[in-house]
Amino acid sequence: MATLLLAEHDDKSLNEATARALTAALELGAPVDILVAGLASRPAAEAAATLAGVGKVLLADDEALAHRRAEPVAALILSLAADYDAIVAPATSSGKNVLPRVAALLDVMQLSDITRIVAPDTFERPIYAGNAIETVRSRDATKVITVRIAAFPPAPSGGAASIETVAATDDIHLSAFVGADLSVSERPELSSARVIVSGGRALGSAEKFAEVITPLADSLKAAIGASRAAVDAGYAGNDLQVGQTGKVVAPELYVAVGISGAIQHLAGMKDSKVIVAINKDPEAPIFQVADFGLVDDLFTAVPALVEALKP
Amino acid sequence: MKILVPVKRVVDANVKIRVKADGTGVDLANVKMAMNPFCEIAVEEALRIKEAGGASEVIVVSVGGEKSSETLRTGLAMGADRGILVKTDAARIEPLAVAKLLKAVIGNEKPDLVILGKQAIDDDSNQTGQMLAALLGWPQATFASKLVLADGSAEVTREIDGGAETLRLKLPAVVTTDLRLNEPRYASLPNIMKAKKKPLDETSPEALGVDITPRLEVLKIDEPAKRGAGIKVGSAAELVGKLREAGVI
Numbered sequence: 001m002a003t004l005l006l007a008e009h010d011d012k013s014l015n016e017a018t019a020r021a022l023t024a025a026l027e028l029g030a031p032v033d034i035l036v037a038g039l040a041s042r043p044a045a046e047a048a049a050t051l052a053g054v055g056k057v058l059l060a061d062d063e064a065l066a067h068r069r070a071e072p073v074a075a076l077i078l079s080l081a082a083d084y085d086a087i088v089a090p091a092t093s094s095g096k097n098v099l100p101r102v103a104a105l106l107d108v109m110q111l112s113d114i115t116r117i118v119a120p121d122t123f124e125r126p127i128y129a130g131n132a133i134e135t136v137r138s139r140d141a142t143k144v145i146t147v148r149i150a151a152f153p154p155a156p157s158g159g160a161a162s163i164e165t166v167a168a169t170d171d172i173h174l175s176a177f178v179g180a181d182l183s184v185s186e187r188p189e190l191s192s193a194r195v196i197v198s199g200g201r202a203l204g205s206a207e208k209f210a211e212v213i214t215p216l217a218d219s220l221k222a223a224i225g226a227s228r229a230a231v232d233a234g235y236a237g238n239d240l241q242v243g244q245t246g247k248v249v250a251p252e253l254y255v256a257v258g259i260s261g262a263i264q265h266l267a268g269m270k271d272s273k274v275i276v277a278i279n280k281d282p283e284a285p286i287f288q289v290a291d292f293g294l295v296d297d298l299f300t301a302v303p304a305l306v307e308a309l310k311p
Numbered sequence: 312m313k314i315l316v317p318v319k320r321v322v323d324a325n326v327k328i329r330v331k332a333d334g335t336g337v338d339l340a341n342v343k344m345a346m347n348p349f350c351e352i353a354v355e356e357a358l359r360i361k362e363a364g365g366a367s368e369v370i371v372v373s374v375g376g377e378k379s380s381e382t383l384r385t386g387l388a389m390g391a392d393r394g395i396l397v398k399t400d401a402a403r404i405e406p407l408a409v410a411k412l413l414k415a416v417i418g419n420e421k422p423d424l425v426i427l428g429k430q431a432i433d434d435d436s437n438q439t440g441q442m443l444a445a446l447l448g449w450p451q452a453t454f455a456s457k458l459v460l461a462d463g464s465a466e467v468t469r470e471i472d473g474g475a476e477t478l479r480l481k482l483p484a485v486v487t488t489d490l491r492l493n494e495p496r497y498a499s500l501p502n503i504m505k506a507k508k509k510p511l512d513e514t515s516p517e518a519l520g521v522d523i524t525p526r527l528e529v530l531k532i533d534e535p536a537k538r539g540a541g542i543k544v545g546s547a548a549e550l551v552g553k554l555r556e557a558g559v560i
Contacts, residue, residue, distance in 0.1 A: 069478065070441065070451050093471040097453045100406070100441035109407045109526035112436045122530065127434050128322070132330045132337055134434075135530040174450035175480045178466060182474035191472070195559070220560065228490070238456065238470050238491055244432065245349075245490060247472075253559040263327060264432075270538060274559045276550065282543075291541040292553050304547035309560070 002031045002055065004080060006073075006089040006098065009036060009044035011066075016192040017090035019154035022051055024147040025088045026155065027117045031055040032088075034161075035080065037073050037168075039066035045163050054161040064171035067180070068094055074101035075169040081106060081142065086120075091146040092191070099146050108140035113248075115151040129244035129267035149191060150250035150271060183239060190240065193223030195253045198242055198269070201229035202258025202279070202298060209235040212302050213257060219309045225249065225269075227259045243268035258298045261286030278302065312366045314357040315422035316391065317413055318350040318373050320382040321433045334531040346382045349428025351389075352488040355495040356458060357426050358390045365460050366424075368392045372416055374409050376400050380511060387506035388498030394511040395420075401516075401523055406434075408516075408523035410442035415519035417447065422483065424465065429454050429487040440487035450480040454489040 005025045008015040018034070025032045032053060036045040037060045045059040058080065064072040077087060077098070087102060089095030091113045103110035115133070116124035122137045123145070190196065197217040203209040209230065217224050226236035228243050242249055244267040254272035259265060261277070261284055269275070270289050277290035280297050287293040294301055322328055322337075323345040329338045346354075357369045371386035373379040374397040383394035397412050417425065430437040444451035452467035456475060459466045460482075468477045470489045480486075498506070516523045544550045554560045 067476065070444075070453070074445065093454060093469075096437050097441065097451075100438035101445040101451070103438070104407060104410055104442035104445035107407075109405050110436070110438050110442075111527070112438060125435075126535070127532070128328045128337060129432065129435065130535055131328050133533045133535050135533070136527045137530055138527055140526050173481075174484075175452070175478050178477040178479050180471075180474065180476040189473075232490065237474070238489065239472065239474055241490075244435065245430070253554070264324070270535075274554070274557050275538075275541070276554070287543075288540070289538050291538075291557070292550055293541060293543045294545075294547065294550055295543060301547055305550060308547045308551040 001085040002033060002083065003028050003086040003088055004077070004084040005032055005034045006077065006095060007034050007036045007044065007048050008090050008092050008094060009038065009041060011038045011041040012043050014044045014047035016154055017092050017149045018048060019051055020149040020152045021088055021090035021147040022053065022155040023152040024114070024117060026053050028086050028120045030086065033058055035060065035077065037065045037068060037076055039063060049161040049163055050157045050159055052156045052158040054159050056161050057163045058166045059163050060166045060168050062168035064168050067177040069175050069177065070097050070101050071174050072168060072171050073098045074105065077102045078105050079169050080166065085141070086143040086145060088145045088147060090149045092149070095146050099144055103144035106142050106144065108142050108144055109138065110144045110146065111136065111138060112146050113148045114145055115148050129264050130270065131263065148248055150248050183237060187217065188221070188223045190223045190225055191247055191249060193251050195220045195222035196225045196249055196251045197222045197255045197257065198225035198227065198259060199230055199236065199257050200227040200259030201233055203230060203235055206235045212298065215306045216255065216302050219306050227262070227265045256286050257302060259286055260284045261289065312424070313368045313370065313420065313422040314360060314366045315370050315372060315417060315420060315425045316353050316357045316386065317425070317427045317439070318354065318371050318382055318386055319347045319431045320344055320373065320375055320379045321347045321431055324348050324432055330532055330534045334533055336532050344378070346385050347428050347431045349430060349488050351495040352490070352492050353426040353428050354386050354389050354391060355493045356488060359493065360460060370395060370420060370422065372397065372413065374399065374404055374412050383511055384506050385498065387509045388503040389496060390502065393509055396511065396513045397519065398513050398515050399523065403525050403529070404523055405525050405527060406436045406438035407442055407526065408521065409439050410446055411521045412516060412519055412523070413443050414446045415521055424482060425485045427487055429489055440485050444485035449484050451485045452478050452480055453487045455486050456489050456491045458486060458492065
């Protein structure tokens, strides 16, 4: 038997989340095939074929799969499911959208957001915003799994898998794509960035958020993140939210600026390699997880840091 | 048009939970409980649709023990019309079982729209809405930040990695809520009193003919690994020095 991994991609290129989820999929011990579903997504399929350890790449190219709506993608996976005893996807917004639909149609319980594979049927996953780790064993015949991408390193390239085309199932037109509003940014992507600078409510306004955080992110070549409080207050977009209800990240360096460190934020970043906290409140809980804490007013400390970083 | 809103009773979002030392679970004795925050957003959205003339009735449903009726009363105090408790004393009810129970309730109630939270802040599964849509054969829009109803359809803007996208769903449909959809109201005291008189029906997994036996076996529940305590630095320049030493810049 084998494992089917649903690729995260935008048709033109393969997202690094796929390579990370592949590492987890390979740990299950069976051969792994990657499914690339989309429209004009051969470039993404070709990139998937170069990942080391891939059996074959299944390419489903169809109008119905453009924008990867949940109903047609789930139907496609279901049409392939008989050949697989595990179906895996990265826990991206797309993977989280589609996979429970597949699990329900297979009448199995999904294993969400796993962080460790203990055995092919036993997994660790965080619950209560990462304040507890649950070890669960699945009794279901097919394992349907989403993988926390920050918990697994990307699989290397060096493979040369074959690409087979597979047919999409009929679109039953329950939903239609109307439009998308994607932020265009030259910055590294939040979920795979090596360095992240995040701002919190202490920034005070959307203008100040941009004015203070951007230069620091520029000088560190970092992605920008935000606490839920900053997102709620409208200082930053929700796609920048780091935390239990946003993205979970584990960069080499995480700089928290004006973030107090609520449980739900810590859940999203506490596995970062090095954490820096800048906050004027010495009692802020963020200092309990920070490797380096700077107790200072962020409006003077951050410009000083930008200055000190200049070569 | 009827809107059904499933809600879950969870540990209050502000409580720092404690893992039991013997690894058997999380200590819930004398812990403050509340409606899951994403469920509150779902109730609020349904009420706003009704208040704008877009729906005739809002029904809240919960699966759980006797105490889950308190969570339903919260929904009724916010303004929902009636509640249904699927009563069970099962220690663990998994999302797949909840989706099956909701499907059975929906078979009786025939709502045009189901709005529910994207995830519960206890088990963090993020599954129930998608599973329910699948079992019903309905379209879904998860992680909604905007919901507009039109004739026989719903236009939903969803939070996705890198931005937002908008889908049009044929009704009936399932929508799961994200944070920015709305800001839920507080129930006023008169409304809390009024909610006590609103109808609250009870049913059970047995009456609905659903097997809720868990598929996952929980082997243990541990505390996460702790981070070692760090140090305070005195200045930006000292911080840069430390980061260079650590090799991260």
